[in-house]
Amino acid sequence: DIQMTQSPSTLSASVGDRVTITCRASQSVNTWLAWFQQKAGRAPKLLIHKVSNLDSGVPSRFSGSESGTEFTLTISSLQPEDFATYYCQQYDSYPWTFGQGTKVEIK
Amino acid sequence: EEQVVESGGGLIQPGGSLRLSCAVSGFTVSNTYMSWVRQAPGKRPEWVSSIHGGTSTYYADSVRGRFTISRDNSRNTLYLQMNNLRVEDTAMYSCARITQATGWIPFDIWGQGAMVIVSS
Numbered sequence: 001d002i003q004m005t006q007s008p009s010t011l012s013a014s015v016g017d018r019v020t021i022t023c024r025a026s027q028s029v030n031t032w033l034a035w036f037q038q039k040a041g042r043a044p045k046l047l048i049h050k051v052s053n054l055d056s057g058v059p060s061r062f063s064g065s066e067s068g069t070e071f072t073l074t075i076s077s078l079q080p081e082d083f084a085t086y087y088c089q090q091y092d093s094y095p096w097t098f099g100q101g102t103k104v105e106i107k
Numbered sequence: 108e109e110q111v112v113e114s115g116g117g118l119i120q121p122g123g124s125l126r127l128s129c130a131v132s133g134f135t136v137s138n139t140y141m142s143w144v145r146q147a148p149g150k151r152p153e154w155v156s157s158i159h160g161g162t163s164t165y166y167a168d169s170v171r172g173r174f175t176i177s178r179d180n181s182r183n184t185l186y187l188q189m190n191n192l193r194v195e196d197t198a199m200y201s202c203a204r205i206t207q208a209t210g211w212i213p214f215d216i217w218g219q220g221a222m223v224i225v226s227s
Contacts, residue, residue, distance in 0.1 A: 096154040
């Protein structure tokens, strides 16, 4: 199975901050990498697919990039509605796997 | 509006069975790649099973042989039959769509989930 490891586990930030979350895959996922946002009591919401493609309606302050097997989610200017938990997920090969999550908290 | 709505969760004893349903509206389940994903309280989401095309099905090792994914095209509904349930199967179960564009777009639509609690 492909293991997905995110860092940090928790991130404290203020509105307007630039935020970066990292996800490392244990082997190549051939750009089949997605990012989800989850708020308490809600299903995850797709933000980005295929490393850097924003899903419909997702604000442009979110962006994704890759360097080999390391992937990055960046929020350019954190907004109040962005405080949530973020997960990366690979869909290159079964079993599809998620990272352990990064909780973005208010500083 | 495209949406999915799960039902069928509940409290069940270890070894018991449940069938989850996922009613689809706004698109057709028959030609759509669909999955079940579960999430135990405080844990990361876990992919459980997918169905693709006519008969291609995929399962996580932890549920293979106990869970069966299927769909009823006439009802536009996805199912997850869960047998021999274990305490560790306790989770919120959601159905989610996978869309084909230039490649696959995973889990672009989710339902609100159905809670399954396995406990004696």
